[in-house]
Amino acid sequence: MFKNIPLSAAIGLTITATYFLAAIFADLIAPYGMAEAVGDVWEPSSADHWLGTDQIGRDLLTRMIYGGQTTILIATLATMLSFTTGAVLGFIAAVSGGWVDQVMSRLVDLFMSIPSLILALVILSSIEATVVTLVVIMGLLDSTRVYRLSRAVAVDISVMDYVEAARLRGEKLTWIIFREILPNALSPLVAEMGLRFIFMVLFISTLSFLGIGVQPPLADWGGIVKENKEGINFGIGAALYPAVAIATLAISVNLIADWVLNRTTSLKGGRG
């Protein structure tokens, strides 16, 4: 699988893997405690504090590592929820057609007619934001997009002659979905999964920045910006580190998604 991997994809894989490993082993690699005040307010970077300290004297590298953990955890869980819900419903709609498809598709149209940020704000005005509620809200709102894509992909495939041939042979629905449609739908869906993950990272960061996402004392990248935004007016760049983190993660995942899509658009075999 890793033969002929282009440089861009290799860079993307390396950076993404680094972020995920840092998130998983945050407790081991973070130099200080997450909520521990270890220095002065907004100290510049030094040997002790590589990225300096934040607005109440916590080590910023530590905050970034734990913040990455929260952001990546929420984004990953929400992506998984979005994908399982959206893909399953999309496939069911495509294969069954008729009123099942109609009802689900019109409902999805309705949800998609309102920007997800606005819907999320409306919902979060009524319920408390916790990791679980955030994952559920983001995952379900975003599953509408996954639903549209998987339905479209599955509809395209299910009108192919080889699916008709399987139907005429008398194959059951499970064979048709898992053996005929899914293997051919996988690559666009995997590529989309990368894009949805990026969107989730941006989404949770935005919510936290607005003060209605991850709540203190838990750190996350959007929250770090919110906490340190006053510093910007004094020329202190603490709030910009999360920008670098989000941008590099997003671009890396994008590079991987591009590679997956390009590599598998070739129909030459499925062994890769």
Next chain:
Amino acid sequence: MTTPLLQVRGLKIGATVYPPGEKPHDIEIVHGVDFDVEAGKVLGLIGESGAGKSTIGLAAMAYGRGGVELTGGTVMVNGRDVLQSSVRDVRRLRGAEVTYVSQSAAASFNPAKRIMEQVIEAAVLQGKFSKSDAEQRARDLFAKLGLPDPDNIGSRYPHQVSGGQLQRCMTALALCPEPDLVVFDEPTTALDVTTQIDVLKAIKDAIRDTGVAALYITHDLAVVAQVSDHIMVLRQGEMVEYGTTDEIINAPKEEYTQALVSVRSIKHVEKEPVEPILSVQGITARYAGTNFDVLHDVTVDISAGQTLAVVGESGSGKSTLARVITGLLPPREGTITFGDRTLSPDQPSRSREDLRELQMIYQMADTAMNPRQTVGTIIGRPLEFYFGLKGAEKQKRIQELLDEIELGSGFQDRYPAELSGGQKQRVCIARALAAKPKLIICDEVTSALDPLVADGILKLLLQLQKIEDVAYLFITHDLATVRAIADSIAVMYQGRVQRYGTKSEVLTPPFDDYTDLLLSSVPEMKLGWLEDVIAHRKMESAGN
């Protein structure tokens, strides 16, 4: 000897290809071709798809389509090498000295502009005519090309006229600036056979009357034989043979040309009708959500172990008939008897035995096979599904089937993308045979293939019919194919069976008007055929 109008020497054409997962690289698609077109003469360029004929035609206008580049040789038009000309000079050549008629007029006309505006555009732009003179000339051309209401058709939009009419408008567009040379790129291929003949005649007359020279590109030798003075046969970017039309048609020298001329050489003697394996009685059908029937009271029988060919043009209902028989479209009225039992109208409620005995082969082998399954899986699945074969037993049977379709060993582990067009269709045949069916529906199975490959597939089907004693319902628009393999024929027109019987009955006069039109419209490989047919026709084609 005067200099020819168009003189091509050592023309080489390259392209950059971007295979997924690989580095882009350059390939050569035309490897040094020489030919001349004299003023007022017609040269036919003939070859299979991928022979490079369109690319060569466009080279006469110094144009490379897509990523194509003209890499070597000279293309002299009226004594100037257009490959060395400045951009300005090339623009003055295009649309003035050389013009172009494409395969799909529907795509080549700008949908947002009226026909007249587009027809006269080049003539006015190049300063050949004033606007009003050009419009008058366009109206004259419309009349000459047999378009209805020639004075007003120009004020319509492209989507408001039929495909055959638009193709003639495109010819008018090309002739309007009084060019020296017109490049016709498969101008009749996208049309139905009965429409093709009228457009072909219109083009031929227009060429003769205006005295323009033409480069006529097509894959159909019988078509080009009607219009050209000389023919050049191309294969894989190289010239195979060049000669007068008479020489190429009546005395081809090269083996490849001989094969092209004698395509459908299969001699098939029809069998006497026997007890039907499938009998369709009084079928009327329509698609969900529409309010008109696409099949009206269709009744035909298919004799066991024999071939019924269903012929008709697009929209005649022949493919719908296949959908009704397979149960994908339950009919509104009528019944289908298969062997000694009545088939359930909808596919999901049919028994596994019914499904097994009725198999299907599709037009596009590419989309008929799951690209993520190997040939072994594709052929093995029906064996597993219907007969429960496993392991060595299954492998042995797969190998037998591969031998039957003349593919030998080593193909089991290949994916469809690793096969040629003909091989793909053979694998689809093997998949159908694996079920040991009594009837196979063949839906235009050879129409996407090049003539020689198609010939091989037809021979294989006939041979398998003898071995397996299987009946075919053969759906096609191609009468040459019908003659080659049918035992009986049903001619369909507008959802009805127009004529039905054994092959000799159907193909023996007296004919009804439509059958006459259909039969006579199929281009024949002989000179002067076009004029004979037009002179003896009873009915105008539907495309008019």
Next chain:
Amino acid sequence: MHPILKLVAERLGIGLLLLLAASALIFGLTEVLPGDAAQAVLGQGATEENLANLRAEMGLDRPAFTRYFEWLGGIFTGDMGIALTNKLPIGEQIARRMSATLFLAFWAAIISVPLAILLGLIAVRYQNRWPDKLISGITLASISLPEFMIAYILVFFFAVKLFWAPSFASVSPGMPLLDQLHAISLPVAVLTLVVLAHMMRMTRAAILNVMQSAYIETAELKGLNTFAVIRKHAFPNAIAPIVNVVMINLAYLVVGVVVVEVVFAYPGMGQYLVDAVVKRDVPVVLACGVIFAAVYIILNIVADVVSILANPRLRHPK
């Protein structure tokens, strides 16, 4: 009736239904979720009796159906109720803030639309060469960052380091237009950057799609120069997809404006909405949410209608 009018009418009808359904969805979401306005006013420690009294006083004990239609009627007449937190009429607040938000969005649109189309054209003209690659690189970078990050990066460099523009967009009535524009220059720049990327990419795709049509080849083979090909043949067909792209991206501004207003403490609708969410002021959230959703839906409807009107097959039926 002309078939195209029928199609447009159909689209408008569906749009109206969608607007109604969206308002019901927003209202319904706050209904089914735990907690209501009475709870928000009295806080977690309130007794059941106090809650019931307040609910009766606010009319919350009546069926949701009745309250929905009252609320919906109120939106049309401008009476959107009283904010829970400061007891001020929501309608007046919204009227003032709406004009502030439209002012911001207007300037963002004025700058980004022509710029995006121009850059899209450049990207097509130099397809796969460096200008195209540079443009798509910038696009990738700007869609990889949330709006507020772009905002702070700009603030950091242009407001704090270079003093070119204020980091807070405080505008007051009576301020000269040029001063107002200076005050909102950074938020406008952020919004422009955010929509520019999408708009440019979609414009590029729309024009490329047209340029690859067979009729463009026909025009080239008539000897037209590149400019004439674009002006006479590509442009009439590309105009509809481009207008479509513009509309969709203006709709996207709706989301961008929420975040940008918070960053620059700009007194518009977005800030009002986010404030209300933080303070759990449900009536304000409802009113703002439904207006944002309506603007988004209406712009999408306009995009669809333009596509229908521009289609020559529909405009000149057989």
